[in-house]
Amino acid sequence: MNTLQSANMPNLLLPIIISDLRLIKGDRAVLQGVNLRIDEPGITVIMGPNGAGKTMLLRCLHGLITPDEGLITLGSLTVAASRDEQAMVFQHPVLLRRTALQNLAFAAPRIAKTAPRRLIQALESVNLADRADQPARMLSGGEQQRLALARALLSEPALLLLDEATASLDPASVLLIESLVKAQSARGTKVILVSHDQSQARRLADEIVFISNGQIAEQSPAGQFFTAPKTPMAKAYLAGEILF
Numbered sequence: 005m006n007t008l009q010s011a012n013m014p015n016l017l018l019p020i021i022i023s024d025l026r027l028i029k030g031d032r033a034v035l036q037g038v039n040l041r042i043d044e045p046g047i048t049v050i051m052g053p054n055g056a057g058k059t060m061l062l063r064c065l066h067g068l069i070t071p072d073e074g075l076i077t078l079g080s081l082t083v084a085a086s087r088d089e090q091a092m093v094f095q096h097p098v099l100l101r102r103t104a105l106q107n108l109a110f111a112a113p114r115i116a117k118t119a120p121r122r123l124i125q126a127l128e129s130v131n132l133a134d135r136a137d138q139p140a141r142m143l144s145g146g147e148q149q150r151l152a153l154a155r156a157l158l159s160e161p162a163l164l165l166l167d168e169a170t171a172s173l174d175p176a177s178v179l180l181i182e183s184l185v186k187a188q189s190a191r192g193t194k195v196i197l198v199s200h201d202q203s204q205a206r207r208l209a210d211e212i213v214f215i216s217n218g219q220i221a222e223q224s225p226a227g228q229f230f231t232a233p234k235t236p237m238a239k240a241y242l243a244g245e246i247l248f
């Protein structure tokens with residue numbers, strides 16, 4: 005859609021307001037009473053123990069799951085109405101059985117037609133220019149993830165969601181992806197990412213949202229969260245003391 009004009013323009017998907025969200029999976033609520041308001045641009049990192057509901061929350065934001073109760077608004081838009089302004093990168097990238105370049109062209113047909121050079125630049129930005137004509141599914145895991153990010157960034161989304169997108173990547177790929185995410189954030193895209201990696205969260209986060217047991221336990225500026233987490237649960241999580 006390319007609705008971002010510049011970092012100085014207000015982001016049309018802010019504020020993000022989540023009210024009384026409840027999501028049932030199987031026979032239990034995996035999200036319950038979730039209330040969250042994100043006003044600020046920049047990078048929000050969602051942290052929390054395994055099974056806390058981080059992925060489910062991200063999927064609700066992206067419209068992949070409809071919550072059983074509650075409301076999400078992004079600026080003046082519903083989730084459905086905001087879909088074209090959003091992009092999401094998953095832990096395991098979903099790519100078409102086509103070449104790397106064709107995957108980008110398929111995702112952004114208008115750009116492919118009017119400015120095909122931008123597709124090559126997108127591949128260059130993730131160090132995949134020499135893989136343009138290789139079947140995307142033959143790329144390594146890290147290469148696939150870089151391609152998925154290039155695809156997500158092509159549309160200059162107003163909201164970029166990343167679910168443990170760097171979980172299994174080598175350090176160079178992690179840093180490359182982080183630098184692209186930071187640059188995109190500086191261009192005005194609101195970024196919400198799920199990560200267990202405390203070092204990564206310290207490098208990227210402006211604020212932390214900590215989820216525990218399907219509820220928001222804490223929302224704090226990153227510096228404050230890491231030096232003085234408000235809840236015993238967050239403190240135990242950061243210390244690696246939560247047992248499952």
Ligand SMILES: Nc1ncnc2c1ncn2[C@@H]1O[C@H](COP(=O)(O)OP(=O)(O)OP(=O)(O)O)[C@@H](O)[C@H]1O
Nearest residue numbers: 029030031034052053054055056057058059060061
């Ligand atoms: N289809 C499903 N049926 C039943 N339970 C589900 C289903 N999908 C997810 N869940 C449960 O919902 C809970 C939240 O899952 P979610 O994937 O959001 O956790 P998470 O915080 O992202 O965890 P992790 O850090 O392990 O990725 C988990 O307990 C999970 O078992």
